[in-house]
Amino acid sequence: MIGVLVLTGFLGSGKTTLLRHVLRQPEFSRTAVIINEFGNVGLDHDLVEASTDSLVELQTGCLCCKMRGDLVETLADMLERRDRGAVAPFTRVVIETSGLADPAPIVHTLMTDAGIAGRLALSGVITTVDAVNGLSTLAREQTSVKQVALADRLVLTKSDLAGTAELLDRLAKLNVSAPVAVADRGRIDARVFDIGGAGRVPHEHLHSAHDEDVQTYAIIREEPIHAVTLTLFLETLAEHCGADLLRLKGIVNIMESPQRPAVIHGVQHVFHPPEWLARWPSQDQRSRIVVITRRVPQRWVEALLAALDAEVADVSPTVACAKAR
């Protein structure tokens, strides 16, 4: 399976500079790159030094709006060329979005398109934020807020030019679960790009935060959750929140699998299938679900989970048998 990383960030936030640096690292030598530029004259692809065979520029449209079909076709074409040896056998793909792109539709495409499923899978979203203009951009541009909210990792750029304390505070409020790395003039430890799989278990943050419409909070449960409850919970969130459920990540103690927690990830109404870890990553065996939403109250999410689990317990044969004994 070839992982696909989405590199996003608002206009001028340093995506291309960062990518150019990372691609110089030996471990990234087998990386295919797709650059989406908005406008008639593309430039970013000239700035990225990668094998021309494995670099594709998608121009004159934004991937999030009208070019999702083009993205799938491009990925399929890259795979086909890889299979027949026309390009080096790349082992990862990086998609650099345009600065104006909402990453959610791109992530949905990568998660659900039947044409690429089985060969490619999303590994995560990295968002660059510019220390000079980041705060004002976040105040002005909802797309920028969404780019931050959907990130698995945040990379702070241009931090040598401006103070970062206020911006870091703002980022923590928008996306409490994404670690923040700081780039030094575009240079960064390439391991920042190593995300995906069990490595995406959310960090524990017990406090909630809010920033105007976007809220981040953690739902913590001491008691294990029935597997059916989890299914109903995610279904109901999707039904009633839709696009307002920006992001959900969690590690869940499932009653039927006490030794192997489930890791869940979702973007809006699209979820990855649960990933079962071999063991708990720490002593903490509580369920912890980090939710990033737009105007979805924490109390509703908590009430939903509590009510669903009580109803499932009420009809569960295991519980019924235990009561009978």
Add this chain to the structure above:
Amino acid sequence: MREISDLARELLAQSLAAWALSGRVCAQSNGAILVCCKGMEIRIEAAAPGVPFRWMLSVDGRKRGALSLPAVLRQVRAALDPGYAMSRVRIAALPPVQQ
């Protein structure tokens, strides 16, 4: 542990707030839950034994069964917020991969 009817009532009250609807949710003496909103009355109670539902809803006098709390929520929202288009959950083909 709290009774399911208490948890269902709390869920319905929080749902009105989440859907930006003003109204009230209260318990009735027979254990039913009454939702009053937008001039409508929705009564929710445990279904009688032997019927293939867990809950019965009465929306302005018209009775319907519901298999579960998600089905109750779906029916309540459809009655109170008819313009809302629910999203269906979609499951990706694979878990995220480690790079």
